[in-house]
Amino acid sequence: MTEKIKALTKKQLETLKNKLLEEKESLVFNEVKTEGLDLTLINGGDDVEQSISDYNNSHQLRFRNREVFYAKKIEKALKKFETNEFGLCSECGCWIRFERLLARPTAEMCIICKEESERDESSSFVGRQSKSLGKVVDLTGMLA
Numbered sequence: 601m602t603e604k605i606k607a608l609t610k611k612q613l614e615t616l617k618n619k620l621l622e623e624k625e626s627l628v629f630n631e632v633k634t635e636g637l638d639l640t641l642i643n644g645g646d647d648v649e650q651s652i653s654d655y656n657n658s659h660q661l662r663f664r665n666r667e668v669f670y671a672k673k674i675e676k677a678l679k680k681f682e683t684n685e686f687g688l689c690s691e692c693g694c695w696i697r698f699e700r701l702l703a704r705p706t707a708e709m710c711i712i713c714k715e716e717s718e719r720d721e722s723s724s725f726v727g728r729q730s731k732s733l734g735k736v737v738d739l740t741g742m743l744a
């Protein structure tokens with residue numbers, strides 16, 4: 601099951617870093633744009649405009665929270681370049697495939713660990729079930 605994955609080349613790392621920087625820039629651009637929009641709406645004055653501005657603000661806030669969350673992930677990924685940890689799985693320490701990182705440059709786990717962590721969540725339920733099944737078997741054994 602343990603498939604050897606080659607370390608990322610310098611060129612691949614550079615590609616991924618540029619991708620992250622591009623994503624980061626597009627987020628910053630959005631932030632500046634929405635902030636400008638906020639100001640004009642708040643300065644608008646009367647009640648109707650105020651409620652529209654409230655609606656827009658809450659809408660934008662939700663959108664921005666998502667952006668801030670993503671920006672943090674990008675920031676975290678970029679920091680890993682400084683410590684030469686980028687591309688390494690946070691679980692097992694093996695290399696994450698270049699193709700996976702290209703699709704999701706903020707990925708922190710290799711696909712095997714990611715799948716395993718997802719399976720753990722569902723298998724804990726199965727585990728509990730089979731344990732209670734074992735008790736049922738024990739009981740019938742005692743009755744016989």
Ligand SMILES: [Zn+2]
Nearest residue numbers: 689692710713
């Ligand atoms: Zn892993």
